[in-house]
Amino acid sequence: MNEQGRDPLIEMAMEQQELFPIREVSRLTGVNAVTLRAWERRYGLIQPTRTDSGHRLYSQADIDDIRRILGWLERGVAVSKVGSILARGHALAGQAGRATDTWLHWQHQARQAVQRFDQARLHRLFDEVFAASTLDQVFAEVFMPVWQDLVVDQRGYGQASEWLFLDQFLRCRVFARLQLAHVPRSRTVLLAPLPGQCHELELLVTSLTLGCEEIGVAPLASGQPLQELALVCERLKPDALVLFSHQSPTSEITRRLTRLAAVLECPLLLAGEAAEAAQDSLAGSPVACLGAQSSVMRQRLRQFLAGQLDT
Incomplete structure (x- = not known):
């Protein structure tokens, strides 16, 4: 019997362990079975369990990982690089222990509020999460996973509107926090997106x-021309310029970054998954890589500005 047929063992596993056959996973995620098998064989991205007859069965965690993979692919990360991103996320979740259940509960509440377009409920939830979590956890563990799922899955009626609703809500709340944090600091850093490579x-x-x-x-505005960053830095005189992207930089972008670093009056740094992907290609160049995880980026930025981190 092939994976499209009915197998009593599959039915029993689905009932007892909430496992899903490959055809159901394809329906839920939009990824066809051939691609799912290729991700498993070539890249080890998803490792489903098997019945005695060899049929693949996927857990809800596997389905969540598939949606995360789609999110990274949508943002331009090569499929060969996604495995390390997932592994890093799993490691952080493992370190979090029981807190993970709380984060998943909050994610569920956020999804319910978004589905109802309930802004008041979202505001209350955001304040609750903010009071009980670190700044990194508020976004990395609760709100951005929900936002990323909605970025990927907008096929159903109303899903695009749900994403726009959550996106607008979070932008307003983050912008408000940035305004509260807008006080004189001893160091100033400009943050700009690589053109067209992040929301x-x-x-x-x-x-x-x-x-x-x-x-x-x-932060500089989205759409900031890369070729004019030298002018912006000349006038604002920051202590560093950080470029942000989740897409692997092309060889042309890498060359442009090297040329930009040569004319800037301040150091040039790269952050986001682009920094993880470009570490080898930028080794020895004047461009420093900060990484993709918030706490790591923050630590490396402090070290670099203190002269303790080389490019």
């Missing part, structure tokens, strides 16, 4: 989480 919310969240007591981070 405004991702840039704003990075601005909020990258700053600290001694370092203020000012």
Whole structure:
């Protein structure tokens, strides 16, 4: 019997362990079975359990990972690089222990509020999460996973509107936090997106989480021309310019970054998954890589500005 047929063992596993056959996973995620098998064989991205007859069975966690993979692919990350991103996320979840259940509960509440377009409920939830979690956890563990799922899955009626609703809500709340944090700091850093390679919310969240007591981070507007950044830095005189992207930089972008670093009067740094993907290609260049995880980016930025981190 092939994977499209009915197998009593599959039915029993689905009932007892909430496992799903590959055809159901394809329906839920929009990823065809051939691609799911290829991700498993070539990249080890998803490792479903098997029945005695060899049929693949996927857990809800597997389905969640598939949606995360789609999110990273949508943002331009190569499929060969997604495995390390997932592994890093799983490691962080494992370290979190029981807190993960709380984050999943909050994610569920956020999804319910978004489905109802209930802004008052979202505001209450945001305040509750903010009071009980670190700044990094508010976004990395609760709100951005929900936002990323909605970025990927907009096929159903109303899903695009749900994403726009949550995106607008989060941009307003993050912008408000940035305004509250807008006080003089000993160091100032400009944060700009690589052209066309991130959403405004991702840039704003990075601005909020990258700053600290001694370092203020000012985001530049989406659409900022790369070729004019030298002029912007000449006039604003920041202590560093950080470029942000979740897409692997092309060889042309890498060359442009190297040329930009040569004419800037301040250091040039790269952040986001682009920094993880470009570490080898930028080794020895004047461009420093900060990484993709908020706490790591923040630590490396402090070290770099203190002269303790080489490019």
